[in-house]
Amino acid sequence: MSDKLIIFDTTLRDGEQSPGASMTKDEKLRIARQLERLRVDVIEAGFAASSNGDFEAVKAIADHIKESTVCSLARANDRDISRAAEALKGAARSRIHTFIATSALHMEKKLRMTPDQVFEQAKLSVRFARNLTDDIEFSPEDGYRSDPDFLCRVLEAVIAEGATTINIPDTVGYAIPELYGNFIRHLRERIPNADKAVWSVHCHNDLGMAVANSLAGVKIGGARQIECTINGLGERAGNCSLEEVVMAVKTRRDYFGLEIGVDPSQIVPASRLVSQTTGFVVQPNKAVVGANAFAHASGIHQDGVLKARDTYEIMRAEDVGWTANKIVLGKLSGRNAFKQRLQELGIELDSEAEINAAFAKFKELADRKSDIFDEDILALVMDEAVTH
Ligand code: KIV
Ligand code: ZN
Numbered sequence: 001m002s003d004k005l006i007i008f009d010t011t012l013r014d015g016e017q018s019p020g021a022s023m024t025k026d027e028k029l030r031i032a033r034q035l036e037r038l039r040v041d042v043i044e045a046g047f048a049a050s051s052n053g054d055f056e057a058v059k060a061i062a063d064h065i066k067e068s069t070v071c072s073l074a075r076a077n078d079r080d081i082s083r084a085a086e087a088l089k090g091a092a093r094s095r096i097h098t099f100i101a102t103s104a105l106h107m108e109k110k111l112r113m114t115p116d117q118v119f120e121q122a123k124l125s126v127r128f129a130r131n132l133t134d135d136i137e138f139s140p141e142d143g144y145r146s147d148p149d150f151l152c153r154v155l156e157a158v159i160a161e162g163a164t165t166i167n168i169p170d171t172v173g174y175a176i177p178e179l180y181g182n183f184i185r186h187l188r189e190r191i192p193n194a195d196k197a198v199w200s201v202h203c204h205n206d207l208g209m210a211v212a213n214s215l216a217g218v219k220i221g222g223a224r225q226i227e228c229t230i231n232g233l234g235e236r237a238g239n240c241s242l243e244e245v246v247m248a249v250k251t252r253r254d255y256f257g258l259e260i261g262v263d264p265s266q267i268v269p270a271s272r273l274v275s276q277t278t279g280f281v282v283q284p285n286k287a288v289v290g291a292n293a294f295a296h297a298s299g300i301h302q303d304g305v306l307k308a309r310d311t312y313e314i315m316r317a318e319d320v321g322w323t324a325n326k327i328v329l330g331k332l333s334g335r336n337a338f339k340q341r342l343q344e345l346g347i348e349l350d351s352e353a354e355i356n357a358a359f360a361k362f363k364e365l366a367d368r369k370s371d372i373f374d375e376d377i378l379a380l381v382m383d384e385a386v387t388h
Pocket of ligand 1: 140169204
């Protein structure tokens with residue numbers, strides 16, 4: 001089994017489903033560029049068939065992103081899948097992610113379909129997608145609450161039709177780590193062609209266990225892809241948070257023994273950009289990216305850290321992109337210090353002219369306000385940031 005763990009970021013699709021988090025095409029493209037700098041393996045850019053706006057956003061991201069695979073969600077029908085393929089045409093590498101619900105509850109009450117109809121539709125949709133791409137992900141929505149016998153039947157069929165990734169969503173965040181890990185392990189053991197696909201975990205955080213469940217899916221279940229979002233953004237209580245799951249696997253490499261391609265130094269800039277764009281504030285005590293994640297307040301801890309950082313730190317703040325920020329920006333600051341802070345904040349301006357314009361705005365602000373915080377700079381330059 002591979003020792004590479006694929007990081008599939010769905011901030012721009014499942015994350016955006018968070019009420020109040022919808023983003024414009026330009027905002028999504030800006031975040032996609034930061035995700036590429038973060039070196040995530042797959043960027044789920046949106047749900048192309050859901051609206052013209054989402055189609056255009058997926059297309060723009062597919063046309064610009066070169067290093068990560070760009071993916072679009074599609075319901076299990078020919079129209080959605082064609083629309084996804086159309087939006088992804090310009091991508092260097094693309095994936096179609098198709099899904100249909102498989103739990104008895106969802107099939108009966110939501111889809112009003114019989115299990116046999118769902119089985120046929122799943123199979124035919126993957127067969128249809130196979131004519132358009134060779135990178136197909138299939139998700140049985142509400143998979144964790146589905147009948148395992150039925151799930152095995154569906155998954156075996158879609159793998160035979162050419163699905164290359166099988167993702168098991170805990171759509172409503174109902175799972176418990178050990179049970180979710182065993183659920184995936186049993187599916188993989190029972191399905192004869194299971195090894196032809198990469199297995200993936202997709203956990204929601206309704207009981208606060210999305211990260212723990214995802215890690216159990218990897219460790220116990222043998223999954224090799226984790227679906228996650230920056231800052232854990234997502235519907236209701238959110239999705240598995242990228243920064244937590246990535247740093248857990250990296251920090252406890254002794255336990256997981258897996259490789260991740262993500263560049264951790266881009267985590268904090270990504271977190272800030274997503275927070276600033278959506279207006280979703282990161283709680284101060286949030287692991288890895290919260291303002292207090294590396295702050296030591298008690299005298300005993302401060303003393304310990306001054307003597308040896310390992311006493312109270314299991315990760316280095318600078319490794320995940322925190323900067324010491326010893327330079328306080330104000331009206332006496334120069335253009336170079338300003339430019340450097342932009343880089344630290346993950347902001348990319350298109351040209352020297354844009355940097356000059358932003359610097360002029362900064363100087364105006366600094367005349368009125370003695371201390372300029374990172375939030376001020378982010379607000380000031382958001383309109384200048386690269387959008388095409
Ligand atoms: O939570 C879920 O079930 C999903 C699927 C569409 C993958 O987001
Ligand atoms: Zn989801």
